[in-house]
Amino acid sequence: MALDRSTIWPYDEDGEPRQFYYSRYGHPAGAEAEARLGELDGGTALLYPSGSAATTALALSLLEPGDTIALAAGAYFGTGVTFGVLEKWGIAYVEFDQTGPPPDGVQLVWLEAPSNPFLTMPDLEAAAAHPAPVVVDSTVATPVHLRPLERGADFVLHSATKYLAGHDDALLGVVVARDPAAADALRAFRTRTGIVAAADPAWLLLRGLKTLELRVHRQTHSAALVAERLAAHPAVLTVRYPGFSGLISFDVADAETARRVETSTRLIVNATSLGGVTSVMESRHRWEGDRVPTGLLRLSIGLEDPDALWADLAQALE
Ligand code: PLP
Numbered sequence: 001m002a003l004d005r006s007t008i009w010p011y012d013e014d015g016e017p018r019q020f021y022y023s024r025y026g027h028p029a030g031a032e033a034e035a036r037l038g039e040l041d042g043g044t045a046l047l048y049p050s051g052s053a054a055t056t057a058l059a060l061s062l063l064e065p066g067d068t069i070a071l072a073a074g075a076y077f078g079t080g081v082t083f084g085v086l087e088k089w090g091i092a093y094v095e096f097d098q099t100g101p102p103p104d105g106v107q108l109v110w111l112e113a114p115s116n117p118f119l120t121m122p123d124l125e126a127a128a129a130h131p132a133p134v135v136v137d138s139t140v141a142t143p144v145h146l147r148p149l150e151r152g153a154d155f156v157l158h159s160a161t162k163y164l165a166g167h168d169d170a171l172l173g174v175v176v177a178r179d180p181a182a183a184d185a186l187r188a189f190r191t192r193t194g195i196v197a198a199a200d201p202a203w204l205l206l207r208g209l210k211t212l213e214l215r216v217h218r219q220t221h222s223a224a225l226v227a228e229r230l231a232a233h234p235a236v237l238t239v240r241y242p243g244f245s246g247l248i249s250f251d252v253a254d255a256e257t258a259r260r261v262e263t264s265t266r267l268i269v270n271a272t273s274l275g276g277v278t279s280v281m282e283s284r285h286r287w288e289g290d291r292v293p294t295g296l297l298r299l300s301i302g303l304e305d306p307d308a309l310w311a312d313l314a315q316a317l318e
Pocket of ligand 1: 050051052053076078112137139140158159160161171172173273
């Protein structure tokens with residue numbers, strides 16, 4: 001589809017609004033992306049300007065002052081930071097081990113499949129048995145590997161900045177709701193608060209989605225190979241790989257070694273984020289502090305030749 005950047009569209013001959021009339025309410029690229037994303041996760045999708053915006057909008061629209069979120073320990077550190085920001089509006093959060101049941105007395109359960117960067121998988125069955133609504137941040141799994149709405153989740157969230165858009169050139173988030181009425185409530189909240197995605201990144205997302213399945217399968221295949229070789233390398237203490245997706249984390253001896261390794265690669269770019277066509281690696285201690293081991297490196301596998309990636313890593317680990 002052609003990219004339409006309009007913010008307004010003319011009313012019809014009778015002076016009535018057509019499908020699109022003002023872009024805060026909706027625009028063609030966003031609506032098309034939402035249709036595709038809804039199919040992929042099996043629900044009703046809503047686009048947001050970033051994964052963090054999707055997190056904020058979902059939490060604010062579902063919760064009230066006095067409510068508490070049970071957040072998977074070891075999930076994307078920024079999600080906890082965002083919830084911390086919401087504390088002054090009376091929304092609290094507690095962390096729990098997502099491989100077991102969520103705690104009682106919370107109004108929202110927030111899982112991550114698999115968690116970034118610890119790569120644990122949630123117990124979806126135990127969470128679905130909890131009375132509170134369940135959100136699964138499925139950014140790392142993608143709908144290619146997991147459809148949480150079919151496993152009892154109420155909402156799926158993605159940082160579409162990562163695998164869904166896939167080329168490190170679009171910042172976006174998405175929430176997919178199982179219940180169409182819940183999606184309507186989120187849409188009304190989004191329109192009123194103005195937390196809306198622009199047309200340009202939505203169009204890039206549409207283009208990225210055309211190759212999602214191909215990319216994720218290739219990234220998974222290469223990551224499995226690299227994870228296996230990392231596990232056999234004497235300089236590597238621990239490898240975390242869930243058996244699917246393109247994301248690996250592994251530990252070297254200490255912060256100094258991690259810094260040397262991350263700055264010694266030639267093909268793998270020393271940069272943050274994950275899920276793009278280019279492989280990136282970084283030490284996470286710089287961002288996350290003592291919640292991660294000092295020697296933890298997070299490696300997002302792209303579309304390069306896996307043997308060339310391994311050769312690059314091997315020389316950096318020497
Ligand atoms: N969820 C996960 C699992 C992430 O890795 C990230 C970003 O790194 C986010 C959410 C936040 O997404 P964004 O950077 O698009 O705001």
